[in-house]
Amino acid sequence: MDIHTLMADDKKYYMNTFGQRIPICFEKGEDCTLFDQNGKEYLDFLAGIAVNTLGYGDEGFIGALEGQLEKLIHCSNYFYNEPQTSLAKLLCQNSCADKVFFTNSGAEANEGAMKLARAYFYKKGQPREGFVSALHSFHGRTIATVSATGQEKYQKPFAPLLHGVTYVPFNDKEALAAAVTENTAGLMLECIQGEGGVWPATQEYLEFARELCDETGTLLILDEVQTGMGRTGKLFCHEHYGVQPDLFTIAKALGNGLPIGAVLSKDFCASFEPGDHGTTFGGNPLCCTAGLYVLGRITLPGFLESVTQKGSNFKAALSSLMQYCPKIVDVRGMGLMIGVQLAADTPTAKVTAKLRELGYIVGTADGNVLRLLPPLVMKEDELLSIVPAIKTAISEV
Ligand SMILES: Cc1ncc(COP(=O)(O)O)c(C=O)c1O
Structure with missing residues (x-):
């Protein structure tokens, strides 16, 4: 179903508790990447709001579920x-x-x-x-x-x-x-x-x-x-x-x-x-x-340590943006739960829209905080790739 038909049917049949939804329909996910109906790829920094910890298509996870589905x-x-x-x-x-x-x-x-x-x-x-x-x-x-x-x-x-x-x-x-x-x-x-x-x-x-x-x-x-x-x-x-x-x-x-x-x-x-x-x-x-x-x-040895390690490097890289982007007023959080506070007059919805254009899904909280909750298995280079994208998105809105 094309996105316009989907949006029209949603408007007609689904209770409007989510307001104006983002006009993207995801079709599949692989590792930490989501694909929309047109095949556009997005690196996922929202993980279904802190849900998809192991990303998408994890073989062990699917195998365990398949085994149980059959039983x-x-x-x-x-x-x-x-x-x-x-x-x-x-x-x-x-x-x-x-x-x-x-x-x-x-x-x-x-x-x-x-x-x-x-x-x-x-x-x-x-x-x-x-x-x-x-x-x-x-x-x-x-x-x-x-x-x-x-x-x-x-x-x-x-x-x-x-x-x-x-x-x-x-x-x-x-x-x-x-x-x-x-x-x-x-x-x-x-x-x-x-x-x-x-x-x-x-x-x-x-x-x-x-x-x-x-x-x-x-x-x-x-x-x-x-x-x-x-x-x-x-x-x-x-x-x-x-x-x-x-x-x-x-x-x-x-x-x-x-x-x-x-x-x-x-x-x-x-x-x-x-x-x-x-x-x-x-x-x-x-x-x-x-x-x-x-x-x-x-709980496998090293898993949580890697979250801490990746999280602290990611937070440091985001914090270093503050010297170039006065619109970023604070970076806070722990592990891979990070908030990037934008100045009150920043059009945050435009920043997130620009990030989507650049291929990144992020959440927001309390109006002008970018809420970053990537899958815990996201690789460090993928995590760090959003840092220049945030800089670009802020400078272009
Ligand atoms: C801290 C906290 N508690 C409770 C909830 C509610 O969870 P659910 O949406 O699964 O009912 C949420 C959801 O965002 C949450 O963040």
């Missing part, structure tokens, strides 16, 4: 399935968590974590209602997670929202101390605010958040939906900080494109009991096979 795609959670149990075990063995629950998305993982936090206090006989989250955060689109998302623009049509959520400015210890009390069930934070503009938490902020949760008995919930699964050079971003959450959530890269997320919990607060929570699709054999393969690859 069993789905079965009810009334029964056991081996990939589910194996993935739960491997996630616990590689993290501070003791127990796992699988979901189909990041929002569902966060929703599950919020339910788990309330269930924990309810079962202790000391119910707590409140959640504290940060302004500019993003936690998902269900009613509970949109309530936890500290951005009014996502919340407006859905009032009344979940009762009891308080928002605090990110990286502000005083505001946190005033908001987290003995009535707070969960403090929910991203280690790096992704959608909010690629803002890392400071070391002292996350340490303080942990202390405050310990003092008030609040559960620390870290949303690692975007930062998890190696994106920042550690399997989970909280490892950089040496701060252990009570609960944390992952999704996106866990399935390398198959829909799977997870709530990971310490034993003491893993208080769901039979009937409290559930899912039809979550934890099915196919998606868990994807997760097992991805986790296996990311």
Whole structure:
């Protein structure tokens, strides 16, 4: 179908939640390159928004999925399935968590974590209602997670929202101390605010958040939906900080494109009991096979080190652009999660359009931040190739 017919049918039949989509239809991917219907190639610095960690067409990944496709795609959670149990075990063995629950998305993982936090206090006989989250955060689109998302623009049509959520400015210890009390069930934070503009938490902020949760008995919930699964050079971003959450959530890269997320919990607060929570699709054999393969690859010796190494060279090269491009005012992030902040008056949409013309797909965040989330397997020369392209794109708009 040609792009114009596709756009017309999309306009007629698909709910317009994505606004004016970019007029490109991708047909296939190979390694870290996407191909549109006309065969034009784009090096992918978005990876389906931090999802396609292993790029496209990874032979081992496809082989693992093919094997499972032939055996069993789905079965009810009334029964056991081996990939589910194996993935739960491997996630616990590689993290501070003791127990796992699988979901189909990041929002569902966060929703599950919020339910788990309330269930924990309810079962202790000391119910707590409140959640504290940060302004500019993003936690998902269900009613509970949109309530936890500290951005009014996502919340407006859905009032009344979940009762009891308080928002605090990110990286502000005083505001946190005033908001987290003995009535707070969960403090929910991203280690790096992704959608909010690629803002890392400071070391002292996350340490303080942990202390405050310990003092008030609040559960620390870290949303690692975007930062998890190696994106920042550690399997989970909280490892950089040496701060252990009570609960944390992952999704996106866990399935390398198959829909799977997870709530990971310490034993003491893993208080769901039979009937409290559930899912039809979550934890099915196919998606868990994807997760097992991805986790296996990311934990191979040297993989995360290479993400750190490539990320630091990439960030240094992007930072060096600042001396030639006054429009670049900051470069921040960790590993291969990098934000290039452009000056407020930069026409960012034109910069990204120019980059597409030059054969590069990038994301944006918070208006004028270029959000770079390439597949973790992207080669260093490919990563560095976008640096002059960004310079050109900025100088031509
Ligand atoms: C930090 C964070 N949490 C939650 C979500 C929601 O995930 P999903 O779109 O899979 O529901 C996202 C998605 O961008 C995210 O970045």
